[in-house]
Amino acid sequence: MGKGLPKRSEDYSQWYNELVKKADLAEHSPVRGCMVIKPYGFSIWEKMQAAIDQMFKDTGHSNAYFPLFVPKSYLSREADHVEGFAKECAVVTHYRLKNAEDGSGVVVDPDARLEEELIVRPTSETVIWNTYKNWIQSYRDLPILLNQWANVVRWEMRTRLFLRTAEFLWQEGHTAHATRQEAIDETHQMLDVYANFAEEWMAMPVIKGVKTESERFPGAVDTYCIEALMQDGKALQSGTSHFLGQNFAKAFDVKFADKEGKLDLVWGTSWGVSTRLMGALIMAHSDDNGLILPPKLAPIQVVIVPIFKTDEQLAAVKEKTAPLMEELKASGVTCKLDDRDTQSPGWKFAEYEMKGVPVRLAVGPRDLENNTVEVARRDTGEKQVVPMEGISSHIRNLLVEMQDSIYQKALDFRSSRxxxxxxxxxxxxxxxxxxxxxxxxxxxxxxxxxxxxxxxxxxxxxxxxxxxxxxxxxxxxxxxxxxxxxxxxxx
RNA sequence: CGGGGCGUAGCGCAGUCCGGUUAGCGUACCUGCUUUGGGAGCAGGGGGUCGCAGGUUCGAAUCCUGCCGCCCCGACCA
Incomplete structure (x- = not known):
């Protein structure tokens, strides 16, 4: 791994790109605009997913899965919707390849053309409302409160890792309701879920609001959003919640009989956040030394770097830190001891800073003698030698304090800007x-x-x-x- | 799609203008010794269809033609 990052003040955009690669979060794939999310990056995404998913469950939603492909005709059922997405759709036209006659490889088999082309979903309203039509007859079938975790494809002209990729991972919630008010309430509820997640987990303050007509989701009556401010002074839309009215019910003919036996169109919502949140997380907090992660989303919250010359010294450090690790694990703190003898302590310090590990403990002969440990916090860079006694609760408090302090710093920044x-x-x-x-x-x-x-x-x-x-x-x-x-x- | 730039070792680059030893540097990698509290040092070593295809030439990374790919700026972007 190469050293150092460009300075944010000199080239913010290059700083971001390098950070994503050097912190081992993601890299470009052979296909333009797509990315490989590397294990460390994905483990952060998994922490986000787990927290959001739980919030969905807590608000009564269930997960399901709908297919990747959308028949082309579905997309055009809702006029605004197709207008909004048509220009960035990937289309499947054939279902078979064959060996080229000149032996140069495989070619598309012209005999295998699909009767109706399939669109790789840019979002799933159409497939899902087409399905809901079969599921809904009566007010007793409502509400339907579903979410799916999926990948979608939008053929963007210009892409950036996490912030805008041609394929991205997200969740999309799709709900169906008997009344307008219930759907509006749902729209607001999910906006609140996103805002709470952004602030409590990502330590990123957001502004809740409603989009103007020109920024509205194609097919929505109202689009609500959370907007965050990045360190370069640019805004990032970090989540959206749409009140769909009866637009998709109308397009897919989804009606229900109410208590009086009267037929009416179903009311809908949809809402989503994506791997773009990774970009938000990176840009909201990180510095010129690398990633800064809020403790709640850090895959490794505490790393122990032993300082040793001999196997005996390493063994002594391990013996000293083993009970601490047990204690931290028991209290839900993720802790890693990096005992590799192939990298120097200095190398490890830089490495874990790049990766945004919130707390680093260094334990060496000096500490063994004095019964101390060196505690370094990533967000401020402060280092402190503290007694081994009570270190576990010291660390737990520190993690809580850091979560708060990172949020506060972002909030102060936003206020000042x-x-x-x-x-x-x-x-x-x-x-x-x-x-x-x-x-x-x-x-x-x-x-x-x-x-x-x-x-x-x-x-x-x-x-x-x-x-x-x-x-x-x-x-x-x-x-x-x-x-x-x-x-x-x-x- | 318009404007600009770039394809040379895993990564980052020099060499190309003005053709001429065995294609070089940094980093990463491998081996050994010394090191280890902020990205260690020294020594040795391995790794290359110079984007692809043609052409000019005694000789091409270098010149010519065509093609492919990527990046940046713009247009576009729930």
Whole structure:
């Protein structure tokens, strides 16, 4: 593994790319825009999955699985939906290969063309609503509260590891309800689940809001989102929850008989987060020495690096640390002892910093003699020699404190990079000089939104749910506005 | 799809303009010795269809033609 990372201040984007590779999270695959998620990266994703999955279960959802392929005709059933996704769909046209006659390899067998092409799902609303049609006849069949963990493909023109890949992993929840209000409540509930996950697990503060019409999910009535701020001052949409109204029920003819025997269309929601959250996690906290992981999502929370010259010294360190490891494991702390004699302690220090292991313990002859251990915390870089007595509870407290402190740091950063302005010139100046979130008045029209985007590359990330109602005038058009919206340049 | 750049050892690169020893450097890898509290040192060693295909030439990584792939900028991006 090569040394060092580019500095964030010099080239943020290159810093990110290098970090992803050097922390052993992911790498490019032979296929353009796709990635190999490496074991360490995947183990972080698994921790995220486990936590989110539990939150889904706790809110009454079950997992299921629907197929990868969508018949082409399904996609066009909902007009906005096909409009939104058609340009980035991978299409399966044949089902067989054969040996080339000139011996150059295999070629597509022209006789094996599919009667109807299959789309590799960019999202599963269509397959799922087509299925729901068969499952729903009566109000007694409702609600249906399902989630699936899956891969989807969106043929993006430009990709970046985790942030935007042609194939990505995600979960997509799809629910069906008897009433409008119940579906709206579900939409909000899942938005809250995402926000809680982002803040409590990822230590990443987010703004909850609703998208403007132009940023809305194709086929949705309303799209809610959580928006996070990255260290370079750009926004990252980190999760979405859609109120679908009756749009997909209409497209797939999903009706139910209510208590009075009257037929009505079913109300729907869908919601998802993806491996993009990995990108968010990386960019929200990490520094020029590598990844910084909040303890709750760190696959290894504590690493012990023994300092030794001889086998006897190593054995003595192991004997000393064995009870500590037992104790930590018993209290749910993931702990690893790196006793390799093939790498120097300094190499290991750098390595675990790159990988974002929250707490590092170094134990050597000096410590054995004094009954101490050197404790280093990744987020601040602080090192402390502490007595072996009570070390286990010291570490547990430290992990809790770090989780909180990492969140607080991100929150402080966001506060310092959130600006209110009432003037278009200073709006542009803030974007160029400071970046971050800008709260400003907007007249509510798509035209104005588009103009601002063209001129500044900033988009309306969302209309925050908790914004205060206040009269104002649009920074661009000068027309009246009922409240501020959240602007930023975004990923 | 438009503009720019790049394909040489696992990775990162020099050499290409101006053709000419055995294609080189860093790192990684292997062996040995000394080391080990912040990415160790020394010595030795292995690893190459120079993106692919043609052409020019006594001779091509280097010049010419065609093709392929990747990266960056733009367009695009629930």
């Amino acid at each position: 959130t600006t209110e302005t009432d003037d278009y010139e200073s709006f542009k100046q803030i974007l160029d000089e400071k970046g971050g979130f800008i709260m400003a008045h907007w007249d509510g029209t798509a035209e104005t939104e588009e103009k601002i985007k063209e001129e500044t590359k900033a988009t309306i990330r969302c209309i925050p749910l908790n914004r205060k109602e206040e009269e104002g005038t649009c920074i661009y058009s000068g027309k009246p506005s009922k409240g501020r919206v959240l602007f930023a340049r975004a990923y």
